[in-house]
Amino acid sequence: MGISGPAEDAADVAIIGAGVVGLAIARRFVLEGARVLLLEKEPDILAGASKGNSAILHTGFDAPPGSLEHACMQAGYAEYSEIRAALNLPLLETGAMLVAWTEAEEEALAAIEATALANGITDVSRLRPEAVRAREPNLSPHARAALLIPGEHIIDPWSAPLAYALQALANGARILRNAKVTAGRFDGACWRLSTPAGEVQARNVINCAGLYGDLVDAALRGHSDFTIRPRKGEFVVFDKAAASLLGTIILPVPGERTKGVVLAPTIFGNILVGPTAEDQEDRARADTRTETLRALRARAAEILPALADIQVTATYAGLRPATERKEYRIITDPARNWITVGGIRSTGLTAALGIARHAYGLYEGLGHRHIPIPEPATPRVPNLAEHLPRDWQNPGYGQIICHCELVTSREIEAALAGPLPAADLGGLRRRTRAAMGRCQGFNCLARLAAVTGRRLAVPLAPGPAA
Amino acid sequence: MTSATPPPASDVDILVIGAGPAGLAAATVLAAGGLRRVIVLERETAPGGVPRHCGHSPFGMREFRRLISGAEYARRLADAATRAGAVILLRTTAIALGPGGILSAASPDGMLRFTAKRIVLATGVRESPRATRLVGGDRPLGVMNTGALQAFAYLERLAPFRRPVIVGTELIALSAILACRHIGARPAALIEANPGPSVPRPLAAFPRLFGIPVHYNTEISEIQGGARVERVTLRRRDGVTRTLACDGVVFTAGWVPEASLAHAAGLAFDSDGRCSDPAICAAGNLLPPLKTAGRSWCTGRRLAASILRDLAK
Ligand SMILES: Cc1cc2nc3c(=O)[nH]c(=O)nc-3n(C[C@H](O)[C@H](O)[C@H](O)COP(=O)(O)OP(=O)(O)OC[C@H]3O[C@@H](n4cnc5c(N)ncnc54)[C@H](O)[C@@H]3O)c2cc1C
Numbered sequence: 001m002g003i004s005g006p007a008e009d010a011a012d013v014a015i016i017g018a019g020v021v022g023l024a025i026a027r028r029f030v031l032e033g034a035r036v037l038l039l040e041k042e043p044d045i046l047a048g049a050s051k052g053n054s055a056i057l058h059t060g061f062d063a064p065p066g067s068l069e070h071a072c073m074q075a076g077y078a079e080y081s082e083i084r085a086a087l088n089l090p091l092l093e094t095g096a097m098l099v100a101w102t103e104a105e106e107e108a109l110a111a112i113e114a115t116a117l118a119n120g121i122t123d124v125s126r127l128r129p130e131a132v133r134a135r136e137p138n139l140s141p142h143a144r145a146a147l148l149i150p151g152e153h154i155i156d157p158w159s160a161p162l163a164y165a166l167q168a169l170a171n172g173a174r175i176l177r178n179a180k181v182t183a184g185r186f187d188g189a190c191w192r193l194s195t196p197a198g199e200v201q202a203r204n205v206i207n208c209a210g211l212y213g214d215l216v217d218a219a220l221r222g223h224s225d226f227t228i229r230p231r232k233g234e235f236v237v238f239d240k241a242a243a244s245l246l247g248t249i250i251l252p253v254p255g256e257r258t259k260g261v262v263l264a265p266t267i268f269g270n271i272l273v274g275p276t277a278e279d280q281e282d283r284a285r286a287d288t289r290t291e292t293l294r295a296l297r298a299r300a301a302e303i304l305p306a307l308a309d310i311q312v313t314a315t316y317a318g319l320r321p322a323t324e325r326k327e328y329r330i331i332t333d334p335a336r337n338w339i340t341v342g343g344i345r346s347t348g349l350t351a352a353l354g355i356a357r358h359a360y361g362l363y364e365g366l367g368h369r370h371i372p373i374p375e376p377a378t379p380r381v382p383n384l385a386e387h388l389p390r391d392w393q394n395p396g397y398g399q400i401i402c403h404c405e406l407v408t409s410r411e412i413e414a415a416l417a418g419p420l421p422a423a424d425l426g427g428l429r430r431r432t433r434a435a436m437g438r439c440q441g442f443n444c445l446a447r448l449a450a451v452t453g454r455r456l457a458v459p460l461a462p463g464p465a466a
Numbered sequence: 467m468t469s470a471t472p473p474p475a476s477d478v479d480i481l482v483i484g485a486g487p488a489g490l491a492a493a494t495v496l497a498a499g500g501l502r503r504v505i506v507l508e509r510e511t512a513p514g515g516v517p518r519h520c521g522h523s524p525f526g527m528r529e530f531r532r533l534i535s536g537a538e539y540a541r542r543l544a545d546a547a548t549r550a551g552a553v554i555l556l557r558t559t560a561i562a563l564g565p566g567g568i569l570s571a572a573s574p575d576g577m578l579r580f581t582a583k584r585i586v587l588a589t590g591v592r593e594s595p596r597a598t599r600l601v602g603g604d605r606p607l608g609v610m611n612t613g614a615l616q617a618f619a620y621l622e623r624l625a626p627f628r629r630p631v632i633v634g635t636e637l638i639a640l641s642a643i644l645a646c647r648h649i650g651a652r653p654a655a656l657i658e659a660n661p662g663p664s665v666p667r668p669l670a671a672f673p674r675l676f677g678i679p680v681h682y683n684t685e686i687s688e689i690q691g692g693a694r695v696e697r698v699t700l701r702r703r704d705g706v707t708r709t710l711a712c713d714g715v716v717f718t719a720g721w722v723p724e725a726s727l728a729h730a731a732g733l734a735f736d737s738d739g740r741c742s743d744p745a746i747c748a749a750g751n752l753l754p755p756l757k758t759a760g761r762s763w764c765t766g767r768r769l770a771a772s773i774l775r776d777l778a779k
């Protein structure tokens with residue numbers, strides 16, 4: 001050891017973690033010409049914090065001015081807007097109203113507006129109650145005032161990172177799943193990382209392990225500069241019958257620790273309410289509680305009274321990789337060819353592309369240079385947004401398997417094939433929306449089990465009928 | 467992607483949405499009554515509706531004067547409609563209703579557009595899933611409704627679990643028990659929120675005959691598990707909780723009409739299946755209250771007879 005240099009096939013960078021951040025970084029580094037190896041511990045990508053979020057593309061209007069978070073959000077927002085047509089990524093241009101329901105909240109609007117202006121979001125405006133009602137007539141009449149932020153939009157939280165992954169793959173990245181990095185050695189030039197998929201070599205490592213970022217730093221660097229404190233956010237999703245009730249994201253006046261409970265359209269045609277903010281020890285368990293879900297549903301009906309009569313389609317929870325501080329924890333360790341991208345708590349979907357540019361800048365700062373790919377391949381992801389054409393509208397789709405979300409057998413086969421096939425039901429749902437509609441599998445679960453068979457890591461049916 | 471020009475509209479006399487007992491009964495009567503273009507749209511790959519995945523008896527007493535399985539019953543109903551002259555289009559999903567008898571549908575051959583003198587909605591009913599009931603906990607595999615369990619057992623011959631908990635004691639819970647037996651699964655318990663069973667006396671003894679414990683005044687407060695269900699937390703009305711090991715949860719009943727087509731068009735039906743648009747009517751379990759297959763079949767026939775009278779005017 002020590003004498004032999006890096007193996008011929010050593011990657012320039014190994015990225016640990018296939019959340020939205022790791023995937024965006026993989027894409028950026030590949031486009032810049034680096035040889036990238038991405039390692040994910042779970043059977044499929046997006047298994048951690050990136051599995052469940054509010055799906056808002058934030059302007060960054062309320063981010064701390066001058067923060068890295070703010071810079072990455074604005075860069076991420078800009079790049080998403082720029083590349084989305086080429087990658088077939090949807091955008092629902094809803095705008096948001098930050099609504100004040102109390103006198104104290106009304107007073108807080110001025111400071112929020114000032115922050116927005118300081119952040120360069122100059123198209124915000126104050127709305128009087130009549131204007132709030134004119135824009136959203138179904139909203140509770142108790143709104144006292146609002147701040148309109150026209151640039152806040154809704155995206156598909158899963159097709160975006162999937163597109164980053166597919167573009168990275170199409171341009172030469174390798175993604176290994178079921179490849180948890182458990183240990184590593186650095187010999188001054190090259191890292192040797194141990195995974196169940198074998199030992200891999202890379203000159204540099206970027207830790208994007210999300211909820212496990214501190215543990216990976218501790219295991220491989222010997223210490224971590226931060227501690228992850230998972231903060232759970234639960235959500236309730238209403239039936240598509242609610243879609244016509246609301247066109248704008250309704251934000252609350254934020255509290256100390258989070259952005260608060262939001263009411264928002266989804267790109268799939270539902271309305272969601274959430275997230276809560278619950279600190280917990282467990283890094284893996286994104287479970288829900290009946291009382292919390294009931295409270296969320298009740299809160300939603302306070303904001304939008306007609307929701308009281310709308311059925312709930314789904315409930316879920318996501319875990320924020322929060323740390324002791326609000327700011328991102330992006331750390332370079334030049335002596336070890338190491339970059340940690342940690343604590344991307346509640347804005348990572350928006351900021352990922354910007355974080356990726358920032359990380360590449362840090363990497364260049366370590367003295368690395370590559371030649372960018374002149375004409376990168378840009379694979380298009382299937383559209384799942386409700387307001388844009390879907391697969392079932394084109395002949396030859398085989399049959400519709402999931403009736404509520406109109407998912408075709410052609411879409412399911414495509415999701416089970418290709419360079420990054422769905423590995424479990426969650427992955428299949430995120431790639432196709434199968435079983436995510438109002439019947440939650442009443443109609444299609446058995447057919448899905450038969451169609452997917454042994455192709456999923458955990459088959460829907462463990463065995464044949466006895 | 468999709469062409470901007472809408473597909474050509476087919477003119478038909480009657481369009482029935484849904485080839486379950488109600489839709490097939492209506493189609494049979496309407497075709498036999500002399501209407502020539504009676505089209506039934508069915509989104510599944512086979513006609514019959516819910517009885518298709520009811521592997522158990524008894525079906526057919528009212529309609530065929532003999533006891534047959536759900537699957538056999540479904541076949542006979544479809545045969546009767548076809549023999550009367552109705553055409554069943556499978557793999558064809560009604561997408562949106564327009565005013566005055568217009569309907570768009572998706573098929574693997576492309577989008578279809580129909581104009582009909584009358585549209586009969588017979589899209590049936592489903593059970594409410596876990597999410598609608600706001601049951602918390604983890605999200606492992608093995609949680610489903612009876613309808614899905616039946617499809618696993620009788621249509622796909624697959625076992626999604628071996629030892630599930632069944633929630634509810636309406637008649638359909640007995641169907642869930644039968645489907646479990648069919649795949650060799652042994653239910654761990656029956657859970658009922660009420661103090662007593664929701665079925666009449668003789669049937670209430672049924673679970674115990676199979677040795678399945680029944681817990682009244684009890685709800686599932688949480689489902690736990692990693693990849694698959696591992697246990698549930700049960701909470702009794704007096705607040706006492708305990709966990710029960712199991713590998714699945716079957717939520718039975720909690721009936722929800724499959725009414726999204728009508729809702730999206732802003733239509734609501736009265737108990738006779740009529741709404742503000744005279745071209746559109748409904749039959750079967752799309753209309754509450756819940757009915758058996760035989761009674762759903764009757765409502766289809768009755769509605770068809772009244773449509774024939776209307777059109778003869
Ligand atoms: C409730 C909620 C609402 C949110 N709403 C929004 C929003 O509206 N807009 C927005 O922009 N952002 C939002 N976010 C934030 C966003 O979802 C996160 O910032 C983002 O998902 C973080 O991504 P990540 O890649 O850093 O982490 P993760 O998604 O957790 O990815 C880390 C990956 O690393 C893997 N991993 C861990 N350890 C190892 C190991 N040892 N070896 C290999 N792999 C490993 C994990 O399995 C995981 O896949 C929200 C978040 C939550 C929870």
Ligand SMILES: Cc1cc2nc3c(=O)[nH]c(=O)nc-3n(C[C@H](O)[C@H](O)[C@H](O)COP(=O)(O)OP(=O)(O)OC[C@H]3O[C@@H](n4cnc5c(N)ncnc54)[C@H](O)[C@@H]3O)c2cc1C
Pocket residue numbers: 483484485486487488489490507508509510513514515516517520558559560561588589590591592593612613614616638641724727749750751752757758759760762763
């Ligand atoms: C799980 C379950 C088990 C049951 N078990 C029994 C039992 O054992 N005995 C009994 O008597 N009753 C049972 N029932 C009651 C059942 O609803 C009736 O037996 C009967 O099937 C109702 O007939 P229907 O025609 O109204 O609806 P269904 O039988 O439900 O038929 C509706 C049909 O419409 C189709 N459809 C729906 N939407 C569309 C669309 N947009 N485009 C095209 N096609 C569409 C569906 O695919 C389906 O085939 C059960 C119900 C359920 C949900």
